[in-house]
Amino acid sequence: MPLTIPSPIAWATDHGIRILDQTRLPQEERYLELHTVEEVAEAIRTLRVRGAPLIGIAAAMGVAVSAGQRGSGEAGKNSVEGVREACHILGATRPTAVNLQWALDRMRRRADLAAMRNEELYSALREEANAIWEEDRRMCDRIGELGAALLPSGATVCTVCNAGALATGGIGTALAPIYVQHQAGGEPHVIVPETRPLLQGSRLTAWELSRAGVPVTLIADAMIASRLRLGDVRAVFVGADRIAANGDVANKIGTYGLALAARAHGIPFYVAAPTSTIDAASSSGAAIPIEQRAPAEVTGWLGQPSAPPGVGVWNPAFDVTPAELVTAIITDRGIVPPKDVARVID
Numbered sequence: 001m002p003l004t005i006p007s008p009i010a011w012a013t014d015h016g017i018r019i020l021d022q023t024r025l026p027q028e029e030r031y032l033e034l035h036t037v038e039e040v041a042e043a044i045r046t047l048r049v050r051g052a053p054l055i056g057i058a059a060a061m062g063v064a065v066s067a068g069q070r071g072s073g074e075a076g077k078n079s080v081e082g083v084r085e086a087c088h089i090l091g092a093t094r095p096t097a098v099n100l101q102w103a104l105d106r107m108r109r110r111a112d113l114a115a116m117r118n119e120e121l122y123s124a125l126r127e128e129a130n131a132i133w134e135e136d137r138r139m140c141d142r143i144g145e146l147g148a149a150l151l152p153s154g155a156t157v158c159t160v161c162n163a164g165a166l167a168t169g170g171i172g173t174a175l176a177p178i179y180v181q182h183q184a185g186g187e188p189h190v191i192v193p194e195t196r197p198l199l200q201g202s203r204l205t206a207w208e209l210s211r212a213g214v215p216v217t218l219i220a221d222a223m224i225a226s227r228l229r230l231g232d233v234r235a236v237f238v239g240a241d242r243i244a245a246n247g248d249v250a251n252k253i254g255t256y257g258l259a260l261a262a263r264a265h266g267i268p269f270y271v272a273a274p275t276s277t278i279d280a281a282s283s284s285g286a287a288i289p290i291e292q293r294a295p296a297e298v299t300g301w302l303g304q305p306s307a308p309p310g311v312g313v314w315n316p317a318f319d320v321t322p323a324e325l326v327t328a329i330i331t332d333r334g335i336v337p338p339k340d341v342a343r344v345i346d
């Protein structure tokens with residue numbers, strides 16, 4: 001992890017967690033302490049914590065928080081029911097990132113095991129959340145090592161949204177190869193589309209890459225095709241919220257357009273994701289639930305209207321890039337063609 005980027009999540013006192021409030025970046029580096037499952041759910045829903053892997057980690061920690069608030073008794077029936085209720089609340093926050101359900105399934109199983117063994121529930125759940133976090137950190141490192149081999153030294157690359165340290169438990173997914181190359185002295189340069197409507201590209205990716213000392217060129221989303229046409233972008237690296245068994249990829253809205261532009265200009269399009277993002281139960285992208293968000297995210301910014309009152313709005317948070325537009329998927333278990341992605345988790 002580049003030491004210059006603050007961790008987006010940590011444990012806090014009194015069985016709580018501390019998060020970097022990403023809605024305040026880049027203006028303000030503000031931290032919030034969360035002490036109830038409802039507070040953690042609100043933070044995920046409003047994107048104070050965000051990014052598929054980090055949502056999973058935050059939810060896992062939120063389950064432990066709920067057990068901590070109920071008291072540190074033994075793992076009895078009521079406590080396990082409390083865990084199920086916490087998982088239900090947290091699981092309803094955001095539908096597309098499969099890492100959320102993946103992490104909550106693990107927490108449910110750990111609670112059942114704790115009850116069977118009569119273990120103290122909070123400690124057992126905190127340990128499991130730490131394991132999920134640590135595994136994600138290691139998966140990011142591995143993605144970084146593997147992906148860096150695809151990145152020519154000194155290359156200009158393009159990304160979208162934020163799939164970096166702010167979105168994971170480690171150095172990121174799409175940004176991991178860039179950090180690995182940067183730390184090895186390879187001097188990558190990153191084209192960052194601002195990523196409307198919530199500007200995760202300009203507010204978060206430009207911020208964390210700049211903090212790490214990686215050169216960035218910020219563009220508006222409408223400039224992507226023209227920028228790729230210039231001919232100097234050697235590769236596109238994006239993250240994923242869910243990858244279907246056939247290799248279709250759900251990621252931040254705009255990813256599909258970026259993939260089309262990359263194909264039109266002969267630029268390799270790589271998706272970087274940990275195995276926790278692969279959903280073998282979704283046979284294709286058509287089965288992936290796409291989160292629809294509030295019209296207000298499109299009709300205004302920072303409390304100022306940018307559209308007439310009452311205008312109709314379509315605001316999906318994600319799109320699906322068909323597998324045929326993806327050059328390869330970089331996972332912690334290897335780089336695979338999209339059609340083979342489900343084999344990685346067999």
Ligand code: MRU
Pocket residue numbers: 047050051052053097160161162163164167168172173174200238239240241251252253317
């Ligand atoms: O709505 P967000 O900000 O949670 O969306 C995040 C993305 O789309 C990321 O690209 C994805 O979660 C991968 S993060 C490693």
